[in-house]
Amino acid sequence: MKKILILLLFVPLFSCNDWLTVEPEDSVTFVNYFKNEEELKALHNGIASYMKNICVGDQPQFYNSLDADNIEWTYQGFWTLDPDTYLPEESMVLNVSWANFYEAIYMANVIIENEYRFENISKERAEFWLGQAHFSKAMTYFRLAQIWGDAPISKGSESIAPEGKRPALEVLEEAAKEAKLALTLPTYDQLRDVDGKQITSKQYASLGTVNTLLANIYAWMGGLTREEKYWKEAESYASEVIEGRAGAYDLESIGGLITNVFGKARSSVETIFCIDNDPIDIDRQYETRFKAELPGQMLMTYPYTTTDESAIALLAEDYWDDYTKIYVETVESIYPDENDARRREFWYQLGELTYPLTEWDDEVGDFVEVGREASPCAHIAKWRDVIIQENTQFVQDRPVIATDGDWIVWRLADLILLRAECRANLGLTTAVDDLNRVRARAELTDYDGPTDKESLRQEVFDERRRELFGEGQFYFDIVRNGYYKKYLRGKFQELTDQDIKNGALYAPVSSGAFEKNTLMTQNTYWQWQK
Incomplete structure (x- = not known):
């Protein structure tokens, strides 16, 4: 166990990609590792620690298409493609960096490239951890292509040569290649941990997860090229999962969707891949508010962050421009059929919620309610289980600070x-x-x-x-x-069309990527925005 802890302490120091800012170690570094399966799991846990940022972290795409009528002023620039918001030299709104992405790729490479050192590990168990590593690489390259488009492709954990960016299509091809190497993984019900017990977390990759990733990779390639061959591949891999050949998945009932998929039950036949979000995983005592990238993307309001109807009414006023909000009429336009159960289940009392109207009463010496007014704003109710700050040293009114459920x-x-x-x-x-x-x-x-x-x-x-x-x-x-x-x-x-080709729909490369890499270039669109 001591050896594993030492490995975990030093893994961040082993990063080898010259587009990061860390120098590599050669293969001698790992000569005493990989002596048992616990050490493979320790490395995989290190990769998993980066997956939250890779899959659901605070990247621009969470904000530049926020489906709402107004967005908090901090993120307005993402809505409008404002360079002052995007460019890392000029804004600290988000840390739009791929550093953690390449950390994950590096650690996956360490596992894959050191297979020959594995000891006391059966072939079956080695294939399991290698499959997890290949999936992690594939997922990371896929997300790099979605967020940044062109990106470097690692030559391996020991390479220190500068690497230029490769076209997005090549990055996606690399993702597909790695994903196919993970097709050896079993279905999710057959996943076993080092102690032989069944793995229930769907953050671990399974055959269904890998096929779903491949479907997404090829669908994205189809969107980039409009070539039918990619949509055919995507359709085929999706069918493996949908038709039950890669695991027994099914749709929940509409109520089960709320409880089991988005709720704290954290167990559903519908979930294919998620990021574990256990309240005990993070020391939450210092957190005092919702983080913008949490499920619901800033639309979480009544009855989550407050139950004070007067405060809710104030937030609902048109003049409150800093408040992220969506109007009832907008939601009704998105869900035009009144019989749509998602109107009922995804939204809190849509079109029925009222707020108090108050007037000052001299006799009472306070504001008193004189009537009710229909709320112009809609309030999302997809995520109903929440985590409340219990430490009154930090907050007095016990606000909600997070959703209590996995990140799907x-x-x-x-x-x-x-x-x-x-x-x-x-x-x-x-x-x-x-x-x-x-x-x-x-x-x-x-x-x-x-x-x-x-x-x-x-x-x-x-x-x-x-x-x-x-x-x-x-x-x-x-x-x-x-x-x-x-x-x-x-x-x-x-x-x-030229702006699109030049990378306008992708995030700019952060300044840290240029520090040691003489071959790094900015996306053409963003280069001209400086």
Whole structure:
């Protein structure tokens, strides 16, 4: 155990990529490691510590497409493509850096490249940990391509040579290659830990997770190139999961979706991949408010952060411009069918919630309620289990500081609708079958609209918007479908085709990536924004 702890202490110092700021060690560093399976698990835990940032961290895409009518002023620049917000030299709004991404890739490479040193580990168990490492690399490269587009591809854990960026399509091909090497993983119900006990956490990769990742990789490649071969690949990998060949997944009931997927039950047949978010994992006593990247993306209000109706009424006023909010009429336009169960389950008393109207009463010496007024704002209720700050040393009114549930990356409804999107792009009317399966859970009748390619593609996009509201997919759906001028704001509306080719829809490369890497270049679009 002492050896494992030493390894974990020094792993951050071993980073080898010259686009980071850390010098590498050669293979001699690890000559005394990999003597048992516990040490492989320790390295994997190190990778897992980075996955929150890689999968659901505070990257720009969480804000530049926030599906709301107003956004907190701090993040307004992401809405409008304002360089002063994005460029790291000029703004500290977010640390838009890929450093943790390459830390994860490095650690995965350490496991993969040192397979020959494994001792006292069976072939089956070695394949399990190697599969986890390959999945982590694949997931990280996929996210790099989504967020930054062009990015370096590591030559290995011992390389110290400067690396220039590779085109986004090559980064995605690298992700696909690594993911395919993880297809040896078992289905999630067959995952076992070092002690032989079943693994229940769906942050561990399984056969279903890997196929879902491949479906997403190829769908993104299809969006970049509009080439049918990629949508065919995506459709095929999605079908492996949807049709039960990569694990037994199923849609929850609408109530089960709230309780088991988004709630503190943390156990669902619908969840494919998530980031564990256990209250005991992080010392929360110093936290005093919601973090913007938590599920719900800043739309969490009543009845979560306060139950003071007067405070809620104040926040709902039009003049409160700093407040992130979405109006009832906007939600109703997103969910146009009054019978849609998601109106009822995803939103708190939509269109029915009222606030008090008060007037000063001289006799009472205070404000008194004189009536009620309908709330103009909608309040999301997808996430209902919350974590409250108990330490009154930091806060007196016990505010909510986090959602109490895992951070869902992919669930079955998402994958079903992704397959529908691929089928629509392929001109296949079977996309309607996938659409109807998700609509049925929402208590809607079958889709009876036009089924030409573009109409069906738009309808699938709209259904993903409804089903996945607040789950962090909206921006990627917009980019993949080329709908940025239709749904994004500000300078997004002015982008030319050349701007898109130059990387306008990607984040700029952070300044830290240039410190030791003479081959690093800024995305062309952002270079011209300085």
